[in-house]
Amino acid sequence: MTAIDADIVVRRISTDEARERVAPLANALADVLIDCVKGGASVSFMLPLAREKALDFWHGVLQAAARKERVLLVAETTAGRILGTVQLITAQPDNQPHRADVAKMLVHRDARRRGLAAQLMAAVEQAARDEAKTVLVLDTVTGGDAERLYQRAGWQAVGSVPNFALMPDGAYCGTTFFHKQI
Template sequence: MSEAITIRRLNAEQAQACAPALAEVLIDCVEGGASVSFMLPISRETALAFWHAVAQDVGRGERILLAAVDAQQRIVGTAQLVTAQPENQPHRADVAKVLVHRAARGHGVGLRLMLAIDETAREAGKTVLVLDTVTGGAAERLYARAGWERVGAVPNYALMPDGTFCGTTFYHKQLASN
């Protein structure tokens, strides 16, 4: 499947138009137990509102949105690069909401998104990337394969979609500038 996946950078208009498909990926991930800032039950309206807000951030140049598209032109994954940072951190960006639909997992979609994030960050002049993820989750293996370095973990940092506490592990990656 990974050969049939294309990673696309969406502009604000494309992000707005793709909001329903992006919402489906978000809902699937949350319903599958992903701790990505949303609680169960997650409504379609909540998911759509999130993606419309992301599209506005893209339009303001504060965020870059990537979508993984399969051979049937369905969005099966997404990742974001938050480029709006404080004045003293123009070289840094946060990676957010790396999501892969459960039906597309195990086929390299997440790794393709992470490699595209690296290239996109370089193109944006970013050399330090940070992210966080659920401690002990499958995403930790993905980030290790993608060359990220574990910084540390905070117990009981967030809630899983079902309301139970989970720890959060922080990672960083230093990119060589082009």
């Protein structure tokens, strides 16, 4: 558990919590996802993002966390409001037991510019160490704010693919791939 400021903590959702608190966690995480997509984040979803679709996504993530295929981290207030999240996908092919993917780094627009994303990245890197992962990979929109965040955190850009994905409004965007050896 890492404190960001007096009322925000970054913590790992335990496998038991992922199994037992599915509805409240999915609802809180859906709020963050919907807000990020409304704000223009290219995170696999298009506008308008129906709440049902967001809930289905988080139900799947929580099931994967309960099966220990993912590590789910959240940044939340002491009152229990989730403001941000990131995942470490640990389920990899047999020939890549040392690797994990970082996915769905999301921070609610109300909580940005407070260091939550940097704290979530530090926490996901620690989670990777805890899981004996030494190579991390992620991708992000080319030229976006997240690209600068990852570079500041010591991630190395591998390359970019133009027109790799769509923004929530349907416009094409490039994607830059990063790795970090930890």
